[in-house]
Amino acid sequence: METTDLRRAGLKVTHPRMRILSILEAGDGKHFSAEDIYRKLLESEEDIGLATIYRVLTQFEAAGLVLKHNFEGGQAVYELDRGKHHDHMVDIETGKVIEFTSEEIERLQHEIADRHGYVLEEHSLVLYVRAKKKR
């Protein structure tokens, strides 16, 4: 439950934080920009400032509750971290985001970092794709 997540993160259980978290949960893996969330809250009559949303998302990221991505196109987007690591594929025509995982690529990444004398801490892999022509 949300309350527990917040407490575990050492954050006070406030109205804005609950609402933002529940939007992310309802999105079920979808990606939201700060503005997306702001607009959703406006729709449901809630008056939460955009600044608060940025602050809360930053805290959530630090607490490991959400992941932040910088795809092309200005705004950063956030998704709930549901534990299973994955990478993203973005359909350049529709903007649709598809998640995928590849053990193989993960392994190769570690190997490459290692070969250069480094330890892999994080990575960002985004495939920009176009739907195959039907025929």
Add this chain to the structure above:
Amino acid sequence: METTDLRRAGLKVTHPRMRILSILEAGDGKHFSAEDIYRKLLESEEDIGLATIYRVLTQFEAAGLVLKHNFEGGQAVYELDRGKHHDHMVDIETGKVIEFTSEEIERLQHEIADRHGYVLEEHSLVLYVRAKKKR
């Protein structure tokens, strides 16, 4: 020579474009933000507006002369496109950027896109790494 590159791209051979191109060439694969270039030009007494630098870099990107990257941390960076595709590794402690290539990862990316019914158009892969502890 620079003049040829510019003409081939259908761009007039102007002083700002020549200077920006030569800075990128002198950098030999290094990555520059628009500001980096702006400051370098100021150092050599050249009065080229920041807006012009952004415009020129955008044109260069469209012409395929440079590649643009959005690593973490605000500013986009540009590097001369020397033809050989590569990905990047960023040392999170020093900010150093190391280039690498992996046939294997390239192949897997195509395979994954294909398996999902897409054609891979582009991709962005950045490894964030930390130097191995000496011992």
Add this chain to the structure above:
DNA sequence: TTAGATGCAAATATTTTGCAGCAAT
């Protein structure tokens, strides 16, 4: 009660654009 959170407005940071004058062809 009090440390921490929020809203608002103002500040930053990065990049883009309008426009009048300037330069390359």
Add this chain to the structure above:
DNA sequence: ATTGCTGCAAAATATTTGCATCTAA
């Protein structure tokens, strides 16, 4: 001579911050 380029200032976009006020614990 024309068409395209540049500088400058202003605008646009995305995000952060100061501060007075409010609220969860």
